[in-house]
Amino acid sequence: MPKRSTSIWSKVDYDLTEQDETPTAEVEPAVDAGERMRRWRRVRPFMDIAASMFWLWLFFKLFITDIDRKLLDFGGVDAGWLVEYRAFFFVGLIAVITLVATRNRVLLGIAYVALFPLVVLLWKIPKTLIKTRSWITFFAVANVVSGLISSFRYAVLAGAIGLFATLFILASDNGTLLAISALSLMAILGVSYFRTIRFAVRPSRFLEIQEKAIERAVDSEKLGELVALNEELKSDEVERFNAQQQDQFVQSLTNGVLANRVLGFWAFELDEYRQSPFSLVFNLAGYIWLLVETTFVLSLVNYAMYKGDQGAFTFVNAPSLITFVRYVLASFGGGEIAAIQAHSDLARAISIASTLIGVVFLLGFGITLFLSIRKGRQDQAIRSAIRRIQAQGQVLEERLRAEYEVSLSEAIERLVELRAALAGIITYLSSRIPSDFEERMGPKT
Numbered sequence: 001m002p003k004r005s006t007s008i009w010s011k012v013d014y015d016l017t018e019q020d021e022t023p024t025a026e027v028e029p030a031v032d033a034g035e036r037m038r039r040w041r042r043v044r045p046f047m048d049i050a051a052s053m054f055w056l057w058l059f060f061k062l063f064i065t066d067i068d069r070k071l072l073d074f075g076g077v078d079a080g081w082l083v084e085y086r087a088f089f090f091v092g093l094i095a096v097i098t099l100v101a102t103r104n105r106v107l108l109g110i111a112y113v114a115l116f117p118l119v120v121l122l123w124k125i126p127k128t129l130i131k132t133r134s135w136i137t138f139f140a141v142a143n144v145v146s147g148l149i150s151s152f153r154y155a156v157l158a159g160a161i162g163l164f165a166t167l168f169i170l171a172s173d174n175g176t177l178l179a180i181s182a183l184s185l186m187a188i189l190g191v192s193y194f195r196t197i198r199f200a201v202r203p204s205r206f207l208e209i210q211e212k213a214i215e216r217a218v219d220s221e222k223l224g225e226l227v228a229l230n231e232e233l234k235s236d237e238v239e240r241f242n243a244q245q246q247d248q249f250v251q252s253l254t255n256g257v258l259a260n261r262v263l264g265f266w267a268f269e270l271d272e273y274r275q276s277p278f279s280l281v282f283n284l285a286g287y288i289w290l291l292v293e294t295t296f297v298l299s300l301v302n303y304a305m306y307k308g309d310q311g312a313f314t315f316v317n318a319p320s321l322i323t324f325v326r327y328v329l330a331s332f333g334g335g336e337i338a339a340i341q342a343h344s345d346l347a348r349a350i351s352i353a354s355t356l357i358g359v360v361f362l363l364g365f366g367i368t369l370f371l372s373i374r375k376g377r378q379d380q381a382i383r384s385a386i387r388r389i390q391a392q393g394q395v396l397e398e399r400l401r402a403e404y405e406v407s408l409s410e411a412i413e414r415l416v417e418l419r420a421a422l423a424g425i426i427t428y429l430s431s432r433i434p435s436d437f438e439e440r441m442g443p444k445t
Contacts, residue, residue, distance in 0.1 A: 007405055008234070009414075011241050012249070017419050047109065051116035135269040140278045143206040147199075154195075158188050169304045170321075178304040189297045196290050197364050199283075207385040210270075214263065218392040227256035227396070229403050246418075254420045256400045257411050261429040263393035267386045268433045274382040287365045294361065298331075298354050299324040305347060312344040332358030390438055 112119065129138050148155070165181035172178060217223055232238065233249055241249060302324045305312050313319070319327075319340045330337050331354035342348045397408050404411060412430060415423045 011238055013240050013246060016243055016246050047112055051113040054113055055116060136273050136276045139273040146206040146209055162188055166300060169300050173307055175308045178308045182301045182304040185297045185300055192290060192293055196286050199286060207381055211385055211388055214389055214392050218395055227252060227399060250418050250420050253404055253411060254415060254422050256396060258422055258426055260393050260396040261426050263389055264433045265429045267389040268437055270386055294357060295328055298328040312347040313340050314343045315340040328354055331355055
């Protein structure tokens with residue numbers, strides 16, 4: 001890069017900053033907007049309740065049971081015929097709402113209820129996270145979301161197979177179908193053990209996503225264009241910036257400094273998350289869920305064996321699925337229950353396998369707990385990610401020094417003097433980053 005004959009800062013006209021203080025035009029207050037917002041705040045809790053009830057009803061209706069009939073039967077009402085005409089109920093309800101409300105409110109209400117899952121996902125959850133004012137909580141939620149997204153295909157496939165296998169075991173008496181269903185559940189359980197242990201000992205995918213996204217952003221042409229000085233501004237023919245040129249200069253410098261400060265702030269908050277107990281909590285939650293899944297699967301497998309061959313077990317009264325849950329829980333510790341006992345070789349083999357699974361579970365849980373408390377590989381991975389984020393910030397800082405002939409701290413001071421629009425955000429982010437943070441994290445990679 002050729003050296004400029006004059007400093008870029010000699011072209012800055014600080015008098016333009018003082019002239020920038022133009023009186024703001026008076027805007028007539030939106031009288032109706034405030035009243036509409038107050039009405040919406042009064043109505044919103046009822047809309048949330050109505051939307052939640054509708055989606056719960058739809059979920060039970062589609063995936064669990066005919067909830068309409070169940071509620072009528074539970075209430076002792078001999079009005080099952082009403083269920084056949086439920087469509088008329090909804091039409092009547094909409095007609096009543098239309099009668100007491102305006103058309104726009106009706107349409108907005110229907111749209112709110114129909115899109116309520118998206119409202120929760122894209123508005124209510126982010127709003128709650130912002131209200132907590134905790135970046136550690138944000139990182140924890142983002143970690144969970146990234147894990148769900150990366151496991152989405154497996155979760156859908158395993159969930160579908162597990163759901164159909166459970167249905168076949170509960171509803172069928174065909175020996176071949178019962179055996180295939182039991183084997184399918186055992187295969188899913190084996191994969192679950194592998195995934196849970198791998199998740200506990202390997203670095204989080206959340207870190208990989210961050211690193212790649214930040215590296216792509218810093219190396220992108222778009223960011224380079226936002227940070228780089230316009231060739232016209234570098235020209236020696238420009239001795240003094242006019243208002244438009246100075247605005248371009250301040251905006252480009254602001255873009256670069258803000259990107260650097262965001263990276264520094266992100267790295268610091270990630271380090272705060274590293275020191276939080278969330279990693280341990282996630283690992284414990286994973287193993288608790290694995291225990292529930294193991295109990296459920298082994299209970300169904302034993303129940304399938306019982307349905308296929310009742311001679312595989314000895315019992316006094318015909319055992320239910322709940323009895324097999326107790327049987328499996330006892331077998332984890334190598335024990336038995338009086339209600340049912342293994343009789344055939346296959347049943348005894350599965351009982352022994354259940355005991356071994358219990359031992360493996362406890363060993364895996366103990367190792368994971370030990371590694372989580374020591375924060376070994378996870379801690380090292382997060383530190384490495386932080387250093388790489390800091391390195392990307394250093395790339396931006398060197399680019400700013402080359403373009404604008406000032407250090408980062410000097411650039412922040414100049415932006416404050418020039419009353420840049422985002423100077424307040426930049427100084428806030430800088431105040432949140434300890435001065436010794438980079439040294440504390442060690443050398444950058």
